[in-house]
Amino acid sequence: MFCGLTSIMWLHRKMQDAFFLIVGSRTCAHxxxxxxxxxxxxxxxFATAIIEERDLAGxxxxxxxxxxxxxxxxxxxxxxxxxxxVGSCPSEVIKLDLGRAAExxxxxxSPRVRILNYSGSGIETTFTQGEDACLTAMxxxxxxxxxxxxxxxxxxADVVEDQFERIFEALGIGPVHFLPSRKxxxxxxxxxxxxxxxxxxWLRDTARTLExxxxxxxxxxxxLGAEGTTSWLKxxxxxxxxxxxxxxxxxxxPRARAIRALARYHDTLAGKSLFCFPDSQLEIPLARFLSxxxxxxxxxxxxxxxxxxHMADELALLPADVRISEGQDxxxxxxxxxxxxxxxxxxxxxxxxxxxxxxxxxxxxxELVFTPIQGYEQCGDLAELFARPLIRRTRLAx
Amino acid sequence: xxxxxxxxxxxxxVGAMRIATAMEGLHYVLxxxxxxxxxxxxxxxxxxxAKRPPVTYTTFEARDLGSDTAEIxxxxxxxxxxxxxxxxxIVGASCTxxxxxxxxxxxxxxxxxxxxxxxxxxxxxxxxxxxxxxxTFYRLVRGLAAEQPKRPPNRxxxxxxxxxxxxxxxxxxxxxxxxxxxxxxxxxxxxxxVAPLGATPQDLTRLPAADFNVSLYPEIxxxxxxxxxxxxxxxxxxxIPIGVGATNDFIVEVCGLAGIEVPDLSAFASNMxxxxxxxxSNYLTGKRVFIFGDGTHALAAARVAADExxxxxxxxGCYNREFARPVREAxxxxxxxxxxxxxxxxxxxxxxxxxxxxxxxxxxxRHIAKRLGIPCAxxxxxxxxxxxxxxxAPQMGFEGANVxxxxxxxxxxxxxxxxxxxxxxEDFEFNDSAGAxxxxxxxxxxxxxxxxxxxxxxxxxxxxxxxxxxxxxxxLKKIPFFVRGKAKRNTEAFARDKHLETITLETxxxxxxSYGR
Numbered sequence: 074m075f076c077g078l079t080s081i082m083w084l085h086r087k088m089q090d091a092f093f094l095i096v097g098s099r100t101c102a103h104x105x106x107x108x109x110x111x112x113x114x115x116x117x118x119f120a121t122a123i124i125e126e127r128d129l130a131g132x133x134x135x136x137x138x139x140x141x142x143x144x145x146x147x148x149x150x151x152x153x154x155x156x157x158x159v160g161s162c163p164s165e166v167i168k169l170d171l172g173r174a175a176e177x178x179x180x181x182x183s184p185r186v187r188i189l190n191y192s193g194s195g196i197e198t199t200f201t202q203g204e205d206a207c208l209t210a211m212x213x214x215x216x217x218x219x220x221x222x223x224x225x226x227x228x229x230a231d232v233v234e235d236q237f238e239r240i241f242e243a244l245g246i247g248p249v250h251f252l253p254s255r256k257x258x259x260x261x262x263x264x265x266x267x268x269x270x271x272x273x274x275w276l277r278d279t280a281r282t283l284e285x286x287x288x289x290x291x292x293x294x295x296x297l298g299a300e301g302t303t304s305w306l307k308x309x310x311x312x313x314x315x316x317x318x319x320x321x322x323x324x325x326x327p328r329a330r331a332i333r334a335l336a337r338y339h340d341t342l343a344g345k346s347l348f349c350f351p352d353s354q355l356e357i358p359l360a361r362f363l364s365x366x367x368x369x370x371x372x373x374x375x376x377x378x379x380x381x382x383h384m385a386d387e388l389a390l391l392p393a394d395v396r397i398s399e400g401q402d403x404x405x406x407x408x409x410x411x412x413x414x415x416x417x418x419x420x421x422x423x424x425x426x427x428x429x430x431x432x433x434x435x436x437x438x439x440e441l442v443f444t445p446i447q448g449y450e451q452c453g454d455l456a457e458l459f460a461r462p463l464i465r466r467t468r469l470a471x
Numbered sequence: 472x473x474x475x476x477x478x479x480x481x482x483x484x485v486g487a488m489r490i491a492t493a494m495e496g497l498h499y500v501l502x503x504x505x506x507x508x509x510x511x512x513x514x515x516x517x518x519x520x521a522k523r524p525p526v527t528y529t530t531f532e533a534r535d536l537g538s539d540t541a542e543i544x545x546x547x548x549x550x551x552x553x554x555x556x557x558x559x560x561i562v563g564a565s566c567t568x569x570x571x572x573x574x575x576x577x578x579x580x581x582x583x584x585x586x587x588x589x590x591x592x593x594x595x596x597x598x599x600x601x602x603x604x605x606x607t608f609y610r611l612v613r614g615l616a617a618e619q620p621k622r623p624p625n626r627x628x629x630x631x632x633x634x635x636x637x638x639x640x641x642x643x644x645x646x647x648x649x650x651x652x653x654x655x656x657x658x659x660x661x662x663x664x665v666a667p668l669g670a671t672p673q674d675l676t677r678l679p680a681a682d683f684n685v686s687l688y689p690e691i692x693x694x695x696x697x698x699x700x701x702x703x704x705x706x707x708x709x710x711i712p713i714g715v716g717a718t719n720d721f722i723v724e725v726c727g728l729a730g731i732e733v734p735d736l737s738a739f740a741s742n743m744x745x746x747x748x749x750x751x752s753n754y755l756t757g758k759r760v761f762i763f764g765d766g767t768h769a770l771a772a773a774r775v776a777a778d779e780x781x782x783x784x785x786x787x788g789c790y791n792r793e794f795a796r797p798v799r800e801a802x803x804x805x806x807x808x809x810x811x812x813x814x815x816x817x818x819x820x821x822x823x824x825x826x827x828x829x830x831x832x833x834x835x836x837r838h839i840a841k842r843l844g845i846p847c848a849x850x851x852x853x854x855x856x857x858x859x860x861x862x863x864a865p866q867m868g869f870e871g872a873n874v875x876x877x878x879x880x881x882x883x884x885x886x887x888x889x890x891x892x893x894x895x896x897e898d899f900e901f902n903d904s905a906g907a908x909x910x911x912x913x914x915x916x917x918x919x920x921x922x923x924x925x926x927x928x929x930x931x932x933x934x935x936x937x938x939x940x941x942x943x944x945x946x947l948k949k950i951p952f953f954v955r956g957k958a959k960r961n962t963e964a965f966a967r968d969k970h971l972e973t974i975t976l977e978t979x980x981x982x983x984x985s986y987g988r
Binding site: 074075076077078079098099100102103104106107108116117119120121122123124125126128129133135138139141142145146162163165166167194195196197199401403404421422423424425426427429430 | 472473474475476477478480481482484485504505506507508509510511512513515516517519520521522523527530531532533536550554565566567570571594595596597599
């Protein structure tokens with residue numbers, strides 16, 4: 074499992090005027106270039122301020138060093154409007170107060186640059202929790218509103234965001250805001266009449282912080298598969314007083330299209346067994362989708378963290394006897410996986426090839442975070458991600 | 472504090488993982504948080520290894536801090552021993568655990584495991600990956616071989632040597648080992664142990680039995696080789712057999728160390744000398760090449776480029792300061808100043824300024840090259856998944872020399888094509904912005920001129936702005952893209968030298984006459 078820093082991989086592309094400065098070690102920098110599997114072409118909007126021996130030994134004032142690093146960075150990248158100081162394992166262990174550093178630097182660079190901080194450290198967060206921590210840090214910065222508007226919370230692929238925006242508009246729910254927003258400088262307003270939908274399952278703290286500002290969470294299935302997407306949209310439609318007829322009229326066509334797209338993969342996937350290693354917190358909604366809409370059987374569903382309230386609706390739809398495991402003990406999970414011999418194993422990059430070598434078919438979980446999979450129009454694509462490794466195995470004759 | 476986007480080297484515990492993963496029967500217990508497990512994918516994805524690295528991470532969390540992280544370590548070490556039953560273990564800390572000072576060595580000692588346990592001290596805040604690999608290998612060799620008896624005199628059988636340095640995740644280590652082991656065998660020298668790649672801890676105890684050592688990758692093997700020399704009187708080879716000339720020198724050196732006669736070298740044929748001498752290769756003469764990598768590979772590439780392909784080396788550097796000295800010396804001999812840096816932005820700026828026709832570098836330079844539209848071949852770690860080819864493709868020995876010729880020449884425009892592009896610049900189908908026909912490239916032309924413009928914007932600010940007259944600018948566009956950057960740079964330097972403000976057609980051709988090709 075990756076640490077929370079890894080979510081910078083998509084956040085830095087989503088927020089075009091933001092920059093992520095990790096305050097950490099060479100390991101953090103190395104993780105960032107290794108985790109994505111590719112180096113991103115353009116100069117990325119993230120970097121690592123690597124703590125060195127002289128910073129730790131007190132030969133250099135670490136706060137002074139951080140000031141200098143930030144000033145150098147902002148000089149070179151004048152287009153940055155929002156800078157995140159991102160804490161790491163080493164910065165947490167030495168108790169470097171990035172909150173105070175962010176306040177201090179904010180005063181120095183206000184109003185040109187806003188400086189926030191959060192921790193992506195691997196001793197507190199895993200992988201997608203980094204996005205939760207980042208969005209949580211943004212919530213206090215959101216402007217106030219009394220309007221009854223909807224916020225969709227959690228980074229989505231641009232194409233998915235556009236599809237949802239069109240559906241909400243057709244339903245007459247609007248304006249709809251997205252957090253994080255891809256529009257530079259845009260911060261969705263929030264207040265006592267705000268309602269929000271979670272587009273991703275890993276947003277525990279963001280939801281809590283939004284609620285603290287008076288916003289109301291609309292609990293729903295996550296928008297994976299036709300069933301999940303319909304539930305997710307319906308909850309919003311009900312909250313905004315959309316009539317059942319209108320909801321049906323707007324969603325009927327795309328829902329039917331999604332079901333048609335899924336039918337193509339039904340024969341490949343139905344009856345096949347699935348074992349999920351914990352990785353992104355998408356595991357439970359995915360297992361619900363794969364078992365209910367594609368007829369797969371579930372051997373074990375691992376998740377790095379289980380939020381019983383946000384997952385309540387999802388869990389209710391899983392077979393009663395399914396084994397859910399929270400957290401990671403990789404050797405024991407591997408033992409269980411080898412015993413189960415599932416038809417397909419959802420796992421991280423470190424495990425995929427070794428399991429393939431043992432004759433198991435795998436799907437890398439990171440691809441699910443980097444691919445548009447939410448919403449009606451992506452249902453087929455999501456099923457295909459699981460069907461492809463199985464189809465490949467039957468086609469290969471080497 | 473150092474601001475970094477991409478790094479050439481990982482932290483030192485990744486170096487230790489490269490040793491552990493290369494070996495069999497060794498297990499590494501690493502005191503580290505969950506997030507550090509990302510390093511597994513370097514081996515399973517980038518190198519496509521079918522086995523998980525033999526590493527157990529303790530995966531302590533924030534809530535464990537200050538209470539029982541030492542206990543977590545002990546449990547992990549004990550479980551790892553029981554589950555994997557290794558012949559030996561190495562134990563240590565990653566950057567985060569280093570800060571909490573739990574002393575993995577002492578904790579494991581208290582467990583009293585029935586196998587050798589070698590503690591590693593790898594300072595994460597001052598050292599890097601290659602150092603970590605070298606230190607780990609040295610500690611293993613010292614810990615496992617030091618107690619062995621001095622080698623018995625070996626005068627009955629064929630001379631033997633160890634091949635030291637190849638690791639997991641190394642650039643072409645798998646193939647280099649095969650090539651060099653085969654070469655040594657042909658010379659009449661038997662290989663006693665190859666390490667760390669494929670070796671067990673037990674194999675390391677047999678190291679002292681060899682007559683001498685071959686240090687194939689000095690970044691990793693030299694410290695251990697020096698220890699073996701001091702402790703067991705085993706000399707070690709210093710020549711790195713990359714390229715035809717260096718391979719010949721290597722043969723002479725190892726035959727000397729083995730006490731055997733140097734055989735007739737004509738028996739060891741490489742195609743490379745003839746490929747380079749054949750007339751088709753004429754157009755390679757004086758191609759301007761920029762070289763950057765680890766010290767050893769950069770040095771070797773400079774020699775091959777200059778002596779065996781008749782390229783002109785216009786830039787030479789390395790990212791590992793430990794090996795900067797010989798790189799500086801080699802650069803001075805070539806009339807250059809070596810670029811010693813870990814900052815890839817500095818490397819990019821140097822490349823944009825020099826406008827080479829070919830870049831030989833790491834995966835970082837490959838990205839720079841793509842961005843600037845300059846042909847590139849990879850010669851050194853760090854490398855990516857496409858640099859672990861399915862086929863046999865060593866860098867070392869005579870087959871390695873063939874591979875170098877092919878992979879360095881392939882990215883360039885072919886000779887005749889270069890001429891045609893030079894003659895008929897306005898053919899609507901076959902013009903330079905179409906890129907090299909065998910590569911299906913597109914749009915390289917614009918990128919080069921953009922890069923020149925970019926390098927000037929960021930370059931020395933004192934330079935007065937030069938104006939290009941329209942007809943001179945048009946003429947410049949008729950120069951094929953792969954030399955246009957250089958022509959522009961030369962012409963502007965010429966104009967500045969002559970204190971001209973406007974560059975006309977005349978200036979362009981005056982400059983051409985003054986510089987030659």
